Amino acid sequence: MLTSSLADPSFGNRHIKLDTLVRLRWLAIGGQTVAVVIVHWLLGYAFEAWLCLALVGLSAWLNFYLQFHFRKHFRLKSEMATALLAYDSCQLGGLLYLTGGLQNPFALLLLVPAVISATTQSARYTIFLAGIISLIATLLIWFHQPLPWAQNNPPELPLLYIAAIWVAILLTMGFMSVYAHRVAQEGQLLSDALSATELVLAKEQHLSNLDGLATAAAHELGTPLATITLVAKELERELIEDDPIYDDVLLLRTQSERCREILGKLRSLSSAEDATFAKMRLKALISEVCEPHLGFGIEIVQKFPPNLERQPVLLRNPGLLYGLGNLLENAVDYAKGKVELTASWSDSQITLRIMDDGPGFADDVINRLGDPYVTTRAHHYKSSGSEANEEKSGSSGQDQINGGLGLGFFIAKTLLERSGAKVSIANRQSQPLGKDKQGGTNSEQITGAIVLISWSRHELEADQYKRSKFDAKLNLETE
Missing domain, CATH: 3.30.565.10 (Histidine kinase-like ATPase, C-terminal domain)
Structure with a gap:
């Protein structure tokens, strides 16, 4: 029966590759850089653009550090992966602090680390990361720089509306995390089950191919046994019956002939099975x-x-x-x-x-x-x-x-x-059997x-x- 627990066994041996998180972070770095440049220098919106680029540069430095100090195919343990996703959440929280908090439409990107964790980590690490993201979203309600605006006079959104955005982010994060975790869990279980299926089929196929292996063994052993039999016969003809080793040579010849008979049976067994049981x-x-x-x-x-x-x-x-x-x-x-x-x-x-x-x-x-x-x-x-x-x-x-x-x-x-x-x-x-003694249907x-x-x-x-x-x-x- 499928279960979902904090100690999820289906994710126990799954370790995400460091290169995967690094590539996703490069994608985020590129998008954040383009957004800052376009909004500040092309559209002329006033905000702390250099501080934003400093936060983006910090993520780029972290990526370079990870790429130079770890192999490309290095797989992260759950603790390290969660720590990197928590950093991404905090870095995005810093960018949102400088650009309007939850009033910024890009606040929805806070959901991304939680969904990544839900698909690759066990439930307890996802819950921990979701707690960090919830704390960041809560702080952004009260602490943030003004939303960049053309007339340098941003609109004052009602607190009730900001609270609704906060609730929407938390509920969406919870729903998407549970949904993604469930789908990933079932996919992992299905993958493990299919591996077991392939193992069973391989074992059955191996058993059915034993006759072919027997034929190959009989073919390979036939030549050396023939040589042994020939040498034993030559020695037997040269020795007299009173010779001390005559009985040993005779035994060697008879046993080698017996081995040849057994190998002949193996060959005939394979051909008989092919003819009788193949169809x-x-x-x-x-x-x-x-x-x-x-x-x-x-x-x-x-x-x-x-x-x-x-x-x-x-x-x-x-x-x-x-x-x-x-x-x-x-x-x-x-x-x-x-x-x-x-x-x-x-x-x-x-x-x-x-x-x-x-x-x-x-x-x-x-x-x-x-x-x-x-x-x-x-x-x-x-x-x-x-x-x-x-x-x-x-x-x-x-x-x-x-x-x-x-x-x-x-x-x-x-x-x-x-x-x-x-x-x-x-x-x-x-x-129904018919009617019983009382006239009812039995x-x-x-x-x-x-x-x-x-x-x-x-x-x-x-x-x-x-x-x-x-x-x-x-x-x-x-x-």
């Missing part, structure tokens, strides 16, 4: 997905159309297998006794439905399930399911991968959507979750074909 019918793919989850006291029912002709033939895609396996694992974890996996297809569409008889999805997470770090394990299923299910759930491979952080469904959904699937979830509805209390996965058949098979062509090209380049 598989949908029914075989579903059976492979179901196999690891059998024997846990939960009945898994596979349903297919009566006519199995023209069923889809797909590549053995690790992402597809992992995504379906994860959804089925969740259904088995929380089912009371039965899980149904129904497959159907036509010339234009392929559909899979995974349905269990467990408690179903909680109302407070069903609309957010599929987002990263949204989990129901802590509070949704504790009151249901057998002890065997709880033991299986506690030791499931997916929990070990994501630590119960709510990434399982997100990873499965992401991997399936990459193959062109549309994934939707729902809860099963109660169905209904069966049916619970459980439904996950519906559908593909465009043409797009899925075309995508599988493209993947096979790409993998073949990659293998050729590797060889």
Whole structure:
């Protein structure tokens, strides 16, 4: 579940680059210099222009100092970044003091440091910086030089209007900071979750490529083993049986031949797998997905159309297998006794439905399930399911991968959507059984979750074909 706290873990390891703040400050320096020059020397407005340029020059000196004393890619800790943003706020406050305070339209620029902090720092540093900006805005109500004006007689704005500007700045700063922090937080969580997805997919792809590694190893080891076998045979012919080392040479030859047989099996294993499992019918793919989850006291029912002709033939895609396996694992974890996996297809569409008889999805997470770090394990299923299910759930491979952080469904959904699937979830509805003895309507209390996965058949098979062509090209380049 997404949270926003003062000690925000999603921003704990994020450090903004010093070069980013330096570039933003150069942009501010250029804008401030142009504004001072145009207003004072071109438009003829009277104010302390040289003092303003001195403050701008101080920021330029700070930039040069930071550029010469730190590497370009140096990343700032939160304390140092907050200190630099606080300086920018104070420098802007000084410019506003010299040019009319909150009456100056550029007073809105006080919001910029707070928004930058909200997108890069944890909430506590943003709150601290917002407090400094609020103090500066409050002081500017009472302490400031007159607003530059053409007739050297600036208008006297009512205090109520100035107070309204002050309130508007504070409220806008608060709203923009919360909004920017929330968006940046969700973006960071999504980035972390996608990294976990890529890691899982890479592990699955690695497992599926082990056969290729076995073939390469068998090919590389074949030549030295052949040499060892040849030398052992020559030594065996030259020695007599009574020789003390004859048995050792004989053992060396037999073991080298055994190694060659093992390598031959590895070669044939790879070719057999390529021929047998590279492409598989949908029914075989579903059976492979179901196999690891059998024997846990939960009945898994596979349903297919009566006519199995023209069923889809797909590549053995690790992402597809992992995504379906994860959804089925969740259904088995929380089912009371039965899980149904129904497959159907036509010339234009392929559909899979995974349905269990467990408690179903909680109302407070069903609309957010599929987002990263949204989990129901802590509070949704504790009151249901057998002890065997709880033991299986506690030791499931997916929990070990994501630590119960709510990434399982997100990873499965992401991997399936990459193959062109549309994934939707729902809860099963109660169905009427008929009338009871009193003449009232009786209904069966049916619970459980439904996950519906559908593909465009043409797009899925075309995508599988493209993947096979790409993998073949990659293998050729590797060889």
